[in-house]
Amino acid sequence: MARIPVDDGVITSVDDPRLIGSRCDDCGNHMFPTQSSCPKCAGTSTTPVELETHGTLWTWTVQGYPPKAPPYLGNADPKTFEAFGVGYVELPGQVKVETRLTEADPEKLKIGMEMELTLVPLYTNDDGDDVVTFAFAPINQNGDQS
Numbered sequence: 001m002a003r004i005p006v007d008d009g010v011i012t013s014v015d016d017p018r019l020i021g022s023r024c025d026d027c028g029n030h031m032f033p034t035q036s037s038c039p040k041c042a043g044t045s046t047t048p049v050e051l052e053t054h055g056t057l058w059t060w061t062v063q064g065y066p067p068k069a070p071p072y073l074g075n076a077d078p079k080t081f082e083a084f085g086v087g088y089v090e091l092p093g094q095v096k097v098e099t100r101l102t103e104a105d106p107e108k109l110k111i112g113m114e115m116e117l118t119l120v121p122l123y124t125n126d127d128g129d130d131v132v133t134f135a136f137a138p139i140n141q142n143g144d145q146s
């Protein structure tokens with residue numbers, strides 16, 4: 001049984017995942033997912049770059065009901081659906097990434113908290129492979145209230 005990414009070209013590999021974005025050759029603006037032109041300066045020359053794996057939580061919410069499927073590929077059965085967090089993680093000096101979060105408990109999510117990139121299973125395909133997507137997980141901060 002293999003792990004395969006749900007989208008081609010979004011992460012570098014499942015073993016050592018990095019998000020793939022673009023950097024504008026003209027102004028240095030970062031984009032995610034990759035884009036061939038820059039929304040900031042309208043430049044049309046961009047280079048693919050591996051993005052930071054750590055960032056801070058910029059804003060978040062909890063997806064408490066199944067997203068519309070399609071396009072949603074995960075478990076959309078209201079009876080067995082499990083809520084998950086979604087939000088934006090700001091990668092330092094790069095870009096804010098819209099992402100699934102591994103944590104869905106509002107008590108455990110705080111704007112500005114440290115987050116790191118990980119992969120979560122989305123569904124199992126017909127070959128029995130785990131199809132995974134990227135997510136950000138809170139980093140345990142020692143000494144914080146529990």
Ligand SMILES: [Zn+2]
Pocket residue numbers: 024025026027028029038039040041042043
């Ligand atoms: Zn630009």
